[in-house]
Amino acid sequence: MLHNIDVISSNMAAPVNSVCKTSADRLQVNCTSFQKKTRSKLISIPGTRPSVQNGQLLVSTGVTSLDYLLGGGLAVGTVLLIEEDRFDSYSRMILKYFLAEGVVCRHELFVATAQDNPDEILQELPAPILDDVAVPKPVEQPRLTGEPQDILDAMKIAWRYQNLPKVQSALASSSRFGHYYDVSKTMEVEIRQAAKCHRFYLPDHITPSSAAHRVESYSALLKSLQEVIHREGFDLATPMSKSRNILRVGLHSLGSALWGDDLCCHDKPRHSHALTTFLYGLRALLRSSLSVAVVTLPSHLIQDRALMGNITRLCDNAIALESFKGSERETNPLYKDYHGLLYVRQVPHLNCLARQLPDHKDLAFKLKRKQFTIERLHLPPDLSETVSRVSRGEPVGVASACGSSASGTKNLDF
């Protein structure tokens, strides 16, 4: 059940083998939280806001452009899957943004890792810019005062394009939700320790056993998470009188060999359904509690694309990062403004039929000191052709300004 606070009071735990008889009372529930007459009081939790599209309760991922891509934010009760880039630099960065946002919003954190100690990730959280008055990029470009109106208004040559909307490159929503972080500094210890954090470090929980009938690490993680949810009162079944908070769950590098899984090692993994069963159980836990999860997965190590498809379907939101580091695109002048490409693999439809599909599928990201931006990738027009056409008569030595070797040989074409 997704964060729909109106329904919490009426959704009591049904008996096993549930024959779910809905009474007439429950039908007064509906999607939106914008209700004038409600039977239950609306409880507002800091750091959340209802979605304008369908009234879902949303939290910020810490990256404003990513919030915009996901339809305003991450819905409480859902999972965001991030397919890691090759060196796990940017996916780890987004995970840190997510956890840092939780600290700033006073949510509780649950961090699970198999590789580094969770404390290491927590110590690397970026410092929030708390006194920041940065204005997010507005949708419409504001008119600069003093500039004569006609220059901006009338297009003389491309007048047919006058009435088309201006292209908006930077993805940002108009109202402020979420915070900005300075990546060059780490969060101060006092701020970080003010937030309650639960840790799950795999080597502490299980001892590696050779005869593993199934992958025990995932069931240990699921049990630990359920115990935290129940003990700290994130369960939706807990009575409403307590003040509610959100639990942010960060799971680092699931599916890697360090979790005891052989998805990334073999073409035909032995326990191919261990991770998918875990994700199913995770969805069950999240839908019945006030929590939200971000899972990173080294998908570039998984050979089986169909398995990746199953994993993606069991998560609600899914994005994939591809960084340019170490590839030939790093030096390609076309991509010089960006650090990598971002693919939106899946967007959910929650409590309604329609999905919030992104407008464009070609997105690129860049990590600046104070912002992680995701923009539509614009490839500039290819100027080398026109220049070589103009300069056809010129000798080879006087090459065009952006001429590459290709245009040079065109002049030598006999």
Place this chain on the structure above:
Amino acid sequence: MFTELNSILNTSPDSYTRGEFILVSDRQSDASFLIHHFLSFYLRARCKVCFLGLAQSFCHYSAVSQRLAKEKGQLVFFEGLKECLSVLTPKENNVESEAMNFLRDPPVGLRSLYEFVRSSVIGSDNMEEGAEQWGPSVLLVDDLSVLLSLGVDVGAVLDFSHYCRALVCSQVQGNMVMLVRCNGEEDDDDDGDIGSDVLLKGLTHQCNLNLHVQGLPTGYCKDIHGQMEVCWKRRQGDAPHMQKNLFQYKVYDKGASFFARGTSSAVL
């Protein structure tokens, strides 16, 4: 319930064929919106519906179709997500859900799940005093591919669907609607997704009506969400007769519209 789909399929809540197995399938797309259509269709047709909701929580389905089972006893809902937790994270005092015990031990198969279906379909025949008379039983499953992800063997899922079809379509003369989801390209040689392709082929062979949803072959479009192929298998005389139709669709907040290829409102 999508009125355009009703006219495409030539059915209505007042008159529909009984004893049918309708297979809803998709490839790299999402056909779950059709499940919502059939759910509200059969509820409006005053059938007794047994819904195995394995993929999403109950509140998701009830939020989409607001008129969900107003009458008492019309809908038997099995929420897979809730039941699975009792098996995946067992506690001492908790009674384990029998129907999901394949999670603990996948080779066991789906027998317990079938017993649950059987008890809710057959058990409805013993009417209590004053209970209303409902129409024929209908079984909806959303979706079968989740069972494959949870480790159940393809053969076991095919057996389960066969048993259910024998029970629901032949014995009780009700209808059955199942959703199967596939990955990968159809003529892909690599044996990554043998499981769901085998399942899809097996179920396509058994079904009477197949609604196959795919993305557009020309790529991503914001106004047209995909194409749907409707394939009827009828028997005319001795020979089976297959009839196929192709439509494009767009999904809205609370409905979907279907149109012939090239006649989308965004284009015309």
